[in-house]
Amino acid sequence: VGLWRRTLGEVVDIRDLQNLTLPDRLSVFRGQRVLITGNTGFKGSWLALWLQALGAEVSGYSLPPPTVPNLHELIRSVSNIEQTEGDVRDLGGLRRILGRVEPQVVFHMAAQPLVRRSYAEPVETAETNFIGTIKLLEAVRLERRPTAIVVVTTDKCYENSESTRGYCETDRLGGHDVYSMSKAAAELAVESYRRSFFPETGLEEHGIAIASARAGNVIGGGDWAEDRVVCDIVRALDRNEPVALRNPDAVRPWQHVLEPLSGYLHLAAGLLGRGEMPTGAYCSSWNFGPTRESCRTVQELVECFLAIWGGGSFEITAKDLRRHETKTLILSIEKATKQLKWSPRWGFRESVQRTAEWYRAYYNGEPHAVLVERCTKQIADYINGAEDQWPATQ
Numbered sequence: 001v002g003l004w005r006r007t008l009g010e011v012v013d014i015r016d017l018q019n020l021t022l023p024d025r026l027s028v029f030r031g032q033r034v035l036i037t038g039n040t041g042f043k044g045s046w047l048a049l050w051l052q053a054l055g056a057e058v059s060g061y062s063l064p065p066p067t068v069p070n071l072h073e074l075i076r077s078v079s080n081i082e083q084t085e086g087d088v089r090d091l092g093g094l095r096r097i098l099g100r101v102e103p104q105v106v107f108h109m110a111a112q113p114l115v116r117r118s119y120a121e122p123v124e125t126a127e128t129n130f131i132g133t134i135k136l137l138e139a140v141r142l143e144r145r146p147t148a149i150v151v152v153t154t155d156k157c158y159e160n161s162e163s164t165r166g167y168c169e170t171d172r173l174g175g176h177d178v179y180s181m182s183k184a185a186a187e188l189a190v191e192s193y194r195r196s197f198f199p200e201t202g203l204e205e206h207g208i209a210i211a212s213a214r215a216g217n218v219i220g221g222g223d224w225a226e227d228r229v230v231c232d233i234v235r236a237l238d239r240n241e242p243v244a245l246r247n248p249d250a251v252r253p254w255q256h257v258l259e260p261l262s263g264y265l266h267l268a269a270g271l272l273g274r275g276e277m278p279t280g281a282y283c284s285s286w287n288f289g290p291t292r293e294s295c296r297t298v299q300e301l302v303e304c305f306l307a308i309w310g311g312g313s314f315e316i317t318a319k320d321l322r323r324h325e326t327k328t329l330i331l332s333i334e335k336a337t338k339q340l341k342w343s344p345r346w347g348f349r350e351s352v353q354r355t356a357e358w359y360r361a362y363y364n365g366e367p368h369a370v371l372v373e374r375c376t377k378q379i380a381d382y383i384n385g386a387e388d389q390w391p392a393t394q
């Protein structure tokens with residue numbers, strides 16, 4: 001981890017973040033051994049960076065990065081995150097990494113995360129997302145070490161009734177497509193393992209505090225996945241083509257990547273005994289969505305992005321009628337705001353702006369270290385609640 005001198009002439013160090021006045025709860029990660037599955041992915045890369053900035057010893061267990069380019073490679077060039085290549089369907093591999101790292105916290109994020117790909121690869125999606133979660137829980141059971149575990153699922157785990165009320169944690173699970181089903185099944189796996197092997201009432205004895213987290217549609221710099229709106233936008237802009245919109249009227253809970261990650265961190269802190277409630281009260285499922293203001297249509301997101309970018313166009317293409325697309329998906333975050341005292345910080349426009357600026361810098365050829373520094377700066381701003389002071393790249 002080094003110092004990077006950016007064009008503005010100011011020196012920023014990832015370790016500077018450790019000197020910020022952190023909410024008491026987030027300082028709990030300083031010196032903690034943390035394992036992230038899926039650390040080579042979009043959200044995992046941001047989380048690894050954030051945890052490292054908080055002073056955690058971060059290890060990762062994942063398949064190689066799912067895309068080229070990817071944020072993980074950018075971050076690796078300036079960080080000391082320990083990375084083990086491994087498959088979450090491999091129980092032996094999971095046991096070995098748990099035995100070696102002896103993590104005090106595990107964030108389980110490894111997944112096949114794309115709805116459309118789940119139509120092409122249903123079995124692989126179910127094996128990775130459902131069986132992979134079972135294998136992780138089983139490895140934890142067999143290794144028997146006190147651990148706080150956050151299993152990341154999705155807002156799509158709810159049986160979708162096109163309601164605008166906002167799904168809450170007690171709503172029925174379901175899943176029209178295989179991705180959603182596999183994540184609903186992962187939720188059931190967590191519930192079942194908690195009840196069978198890690199009950200809240202026996203925490204003092206087994207020491208394994210486990211929770212699941214359901215977030216919305218995440219945007220932010222450094223994602224190049226197929227079939228995600230922002231990724232489609234930047235690819236189209238890079239090729240100087242109009243952005244193709246399949247489902248412009250679909251309403252989604254858009255949020256900057258730091259929002260759900262901050263929810264996961266607050267939740268893990270609670271599981272580590274740093275919350276206001278008894279540890280057992282955190283051992284359940286939690287929604288980390290945006291406010292209603294950020295529940296917008298796909299078209300609104302594209303229009304906002306292009307306006308901030310200052311160019312580009314879009315065209316509405318024929319819908320793929322063979323694929324089911326949910327029209328409305330909104331999460332209730334009442335539980336997290338009331339009980340966890342977590343709430344979203346960045347509104348719709350700011351989230352889009354932070355995202356667009358990062359990609360513009362990337363496509364302008366900004367050096368890797370400076371791009372990573374942009375991430376670090378966004379994390380610092382997020383923690384500080386600061387407005388964006390980074391000048392847009394020309």
Ligand SMILES: NC(=O)c1ccc[n+]([C@@H]2O[C@H](COP(=O)([O-])OP(=O)(O)OC[C@H]3O[C@@H](n4cnc5c(N)ncnc54)[C@H](O)[C@@H]3O)[C@@H](O)[C@H]2O)c1
Pocket residue numbers: 037038039040041042043044061062063064065066086087088089108109110111112113128132152153154155215216217218219225
């Ligand atoms: N990005 C979103 O909008 C969003 C929204 C809701 C939930 N989620 C969930 O958040 C998590 C992270 O999503 P992301 O957007 O970072 O996805 P991503 O595709 O960028 O990353 C997925 C990660 O999982 C790893 N992986 C995939 N299969 C694996 C296997 N069999 N064994 C080990 N590692 C494997 C990949 O190598 C990668 O590190 C996923 O669980 C996803 O379902 C994402």
